[in-house]
Amino acid sequence: MDNYTATQLLQSLQAGHEGIRHLDNCIQNGELNISDLAILDDLSDLLSVVENSTATVSTPNRVKEINANIMFYINELKENATHDNVELFLYDFRFHFSSLYRILEFEVAYIAEDLVSKRDYPRFYPEIGVVDHDDISARGANSLCKVSIVLLAYNNLDYTRDCVESILMNTNNVDYELILVDNGSTDGTKEYFDSIPGAKVIHLKYNIHLVKGFNMGLMAAEGKYSAAVCNDFIFTPNWLENLIICIESDDQIGFASPGATSISNLQQISIPFISKEDFQEKAKEYNVSDPSKWEERVVLLPNVLCCPTALLNRIGYYDTRFFRGEFLDDDISFRIRRAGYKLIYCGDTVTHHYGSLTTVTDHQTNSLEEGRETFKERYGLDAWMDARMSSTYLDIEANLLSGVNSILGIDVKCGATLLQIKNRIWSIHGNKPKLSVCTTERKYDVDVSSIAEQVFPLDSLSQLPEVMKKSIDLVYIEKPLDCYSDNLETIFNSLSHTMNANGKLVFTVNNIISIESLYEMLNSSNSVHNRKIYIRDMVCAQARINGFELYSIVNYAPQRNPESDQMVENIAQFLGNGRENEVNYLKSLLNSTYEIYQMSYIGNESI
Incomplete structure (x- = not known):
């Protein structure tokens, strides 16, 4: 299908819609005549044109099935009109024929959407304009x-x-x-x-x-x-x-x-x-x-x-x-x-x-x-x-969520997990905290704006103090810290400028010997080569320098496919050399994709 054909089809469907509106007005005013039903014959011809024009398009569609239903009800309408079955005619016209035609409009509009200007056809493209x-x-x-x-x-x-x-x-x-x-x-x-x-x-x-x-x-x-x-x-x-x-x-x-x-x-x-x-x-x-x-x-x-x-x-x-x-x-x-x-x-x-x-x-x-x-x-x-929730939120300690009236989410994608943290606070503690979001990935702006009161774009975490002052009770960072270009000193120093006294911080760090990381290294993945390697002592030491106190660290292990599970078993058995305690420890490390850090901000006099 080319631009001209797409435009002609939409214009023809619009003309067909005007014909259906004419019939509807005649019905409403009690002025429908048998001669008006000639419009149905014109619509039958239009259906044939639509089906022929879309028969070879690669876009998956159900034009043929929709048209078959419309033709069935066109014949029913004619039959009911001939036998003066007014009630059945009106029912079929409204709840079968007219709706099927609208469904056909949407189907053809989807097929043609890359070949026309959508703003010229707002009836066919409901996403045009603001919802009132x-x-x-x-x-x-x-x-x-x-x-x-x-x-x-x-x-x-x-x-x-x-x-x-x-x-x-x-x-x-x-x-x-x-x-x-x-x-x-x-x-x-x-x-x-x-x-x-x-x-x-x-x-x-x-x-x-x-x-x-x-x-x-x-x-x-x-x-x-x-x-x-x-x-x-x-x-x-x-x-x-x-x-x-x-x-x-x-x-x-x-x-x-x-x-x-x-x-x-x-x-x-x-x-x-x-x-x-x-x-x-x-x-x-x-x-x-x-x-x-x-x-x-x-x-x-x-x-x-x-x-x-x-x-x-x-x-x-x-x-x-x-x-x-x-x-x-x-x-x-x-x-x-x-x-x-x-x-x-x-x-x-x-x-x-x-x-x-x-x-x-x-x-x-x-x-x-x-x-x-x-x-x-x-x-x-x-x-x-x-746009799905991460199970990591389930591991945030309930006590860590008490007294939280404001949350800053950083790089939370579309915000599903951030919202669920808010929901947990509402369920457990009975208050709904105010949400703010900072994001270094602009493709999520529209969606986080739909759930947060404030959204601030960032190029790096070093800009946090410029947009957020000391007013946040909980900071939740969904993107692992080792994936940022900023170093740990910059990250924790910036975070300290956003936190209220006794504020909470939750973030994750990739486990460098998880089965996923090993697979990535074997495949020479760029995501591994561009990522920093952080060990627990290093993370906790830098956090303490900037006024944070460790509350807990939780290993997060997602559900895996059987092949990965078997690989974990094989590696642990090989490296553990048959010793049960060492094998179980290795298995826990290989299974843990993230380490989830939960911290409290106790302040830093040097800041």
């Missing part, structure tokens, strides 16, 4: 109900039935509508959905997969909030009420999600149970709204995507470029947060997750790496390396 929070609030005030629960299912009827029944059983205390999206199932899901009284049911003739299937349901939402859920979850007493309590506690919250029995991103809540009934009873006891269990996050997994409906509409729902759905959660987290909203994990609410039924077929492909690469292309960041 007042407008989002105003739109929510005129909603049909409090929440639209959107459930997507593709086959797996037994799980779907359990999910729906758990929603019906446990959501009586919230004014909601239930939107059920059948993504082209062949196992009786369609008939089951049609049997649910009062549900708004959307049937897709052909499977358009997770991203677009969810968007079909979200586009049909008429509640102030939307709560999107997968069919492999079981919901529990007060699940939705607790989420709404959270999201309405602060108008800056744009996304809330609960915990689950099986999930990553530290959103797992372990509750032993022996049956579904037993789980519901235990969940009822657990699900008591408790703000001390709310955690602000950089990335939130959508066990439930609970967001203002108008916000999802404004940002364009789930991003169609995530072809199989992997890293979709990271992307929507980024877009909501960058739009000026907070993400809150509601650790006071548990659900049950069977595990990835919705995406199981895609997991059989290379979907994880594909999605990870898509995210990198979109943001210039690695979702796993740059």
Whole structure:
């Protein structure tokens, strides 16, 4: 596809949209005539042009499946108009045909994005412009109900039935509508959905997969909030009420999600149970709204995507470029947060997750790496390396976090671990410290600015005293000290000028004989050659000179693959020469990627 073709396609889709608006206006005014339906024939011709123009593009897309669904509903609309089935015509026009067309617009816009000026087509590129929070609030005030629960299912009827029944059983205390999206199932899901009284049911003739299937349901939402859920979850007493309590506690919250029995991103809540009934009873006891269990996050997994409906509409729902759905959660987290909203994990609410039924077929492909690469292309960041929490924060002593009202994060990437330190202080000590960030890596500026009150760019740590005076209770440095060009004397002297009396300092140093370091040396990695080598005594001595007192040192060992584990065993056995104590010591060193230093600042009269 070339620039001219891309431009023509977007202009043609815009003209098609104007035709759909004309039909909609005629419907609203009660003036729709059979002659107006000629627009549907024109749209059929347009679909053919779109499909032919995108047939050979290398960009993964589902234009063919989307068009097949649109054509099915064009024929349904004609049939209903001919037989004067007004109610069915109106339903299909609004919740099937119009939404499918919008999904097609997003799909083609993604294919064409490098060939056009996005600012010329703001309808197709929701990232253009600033999100108006007042407008989002105003739109929510005129909603049909409090929440639209959107459930997507593709086959797996037994799980779907359990999910729906758990929603019906446990959501009586919230004014909601239930939107059920059948993504082209062949196992009786369609008939089951049609049997649910009062549900708004959307049937897709052909499977358009997770991203677009969810968007079909979200586009049909008429509640102030939307709560999107997968069919492999079981919901529990007060699940939705607790989420709404959270999201309405602060108008800056744009996304809330609960915990689950099986999930990553530290959103797992372990509750032993022996049956579904037993789980519901235990969940009822657990699900008591408790703000001390709310955690602000950089990335939130959508066990439930609970967001203002108008916000999802404004940002364009789930991003169609995530072809199989992997890293979709990271992307929507980024877009909501960058739009000026907070993400809150509601650790006071548990659900049950069977595990990835919705995406199981895609997991059989290379979907994880594909999605990870898509995210990198979109943001210039690695979702796993740059936006996930480091387990090191779990090892910070709780007593070290007492009395902390201000935190300075230095080179904290997107700030996920820094936020979690703040969350721990809130949970343990009941206060929310002020966050500031200094960064020597500018690619993180946008994201740390979304969570911190102040962000200061630095070229080196020697500039710290210029931007931060003595006002910080806790300094957390995520980047290992041996990776800085500044020497230890400069680093600790600079840090001492930012610390309050009795302030705390947490930082890491690479363990030079960890298995990762040995691999890097064997591969002649530049990251090793450019890194300093610091031993404990050297670090502690320089810290003391500048007024810091050692609190503790913790070795941090991440989870490894079996090959690395076996290599650790082999090296330890060889060097230890069969002596048990020496072997265990060597294994601990080889396993420890970082040494985590926790210090207190006691001051230095010479400063």
